[in-house]
Amino acid sequence: MREQEKSITLLGNQGTKYPQDYAPEVLETFVNKHPDNDYFVKFNCPEFTSLCPITGQPDFASITISYVPGERMVESKSLKLYLFSFRNHGDFHEDCVNVIMKDLIKLMDPKYIEVWGKFTPRGGISIDPYCNYGRPDTKWEQMAEKRMLWHDMYPEKIDNR
Template identity: 80%
Template sequence: MNEKGRQGKDLEGITLLGNQGTQYDYGYNPEILETFDNKHTDNDYFVKFNCPEFTSLCPITGQPDFATIYISYIPAIKMVESKSLKLYLFSFRNHGDFHEDCMNTIMKDLIKLMEPKYIEVWGKFTPRGGISIDPYCNYGIPGTKYEKMADYRMIKHDMYPENIDNR
């Protein structure tokens, strides 16, 4: 029995999960992202992805940048399917952009895709040239408690930074 047969129409549009013929896109591709229905729209909860193998390229030097990306969101109607998210993040491998741009692009693509109540994206990049850059961005639906939450979390963000030895 296939996934659609077990889950009904909840997984309509999911084409990557369970697909053994996965094609890897070596250029930035937000079109690969897929969603499924949130079965728990009646309550708020966080979904968090920890992505320790993110790679992009410096737009100036072409050198690779490595990071752990943390994506946390409170879903509304749609949720992002994890395999499509992995492939989407992989599509940054040969994408040249600054750290801050990558994190904001990821956040904006996910907002466009699933219209979450709240989302935050935090990149913890390994040092290059003796400095690390850890961009953080967030969003809450304007005019709601989620916008206030985004403001509060931005103000309180990184109040107690971790001790960093060498990532």
């Protein structure tokens, strides 16, 4: 079995157990076959749910994760299970996107990553937190700064989701 395949235990596993609370330990990586190429990998999770830490009411969002991989990449089924683990987890919207980003940085040390949550309105207002990171002392750190400064200059049409 190739080295890359040894580190993946969830993909193809028919006995998958869904975590009942925040579970960063389910995240798995595999070797990036093209670490010398700069390219984006984008995940869209339109059915993200978490709980309000005060009221316990569910919050719904579309979470977008875009990253430029380094040596390792996140395995998509493990990411799905990880994002599912927020379902019964109480955190504010801003905390959710920052925790997701920090867990993925710790897991795979990407060159660049950004996480954007577009939460459905509750109480007549929606919250769309955005965070990013670029590897220090590289062009990616500079890119992170520029994308942060310009990230929402042309917001999308609000359609009440």
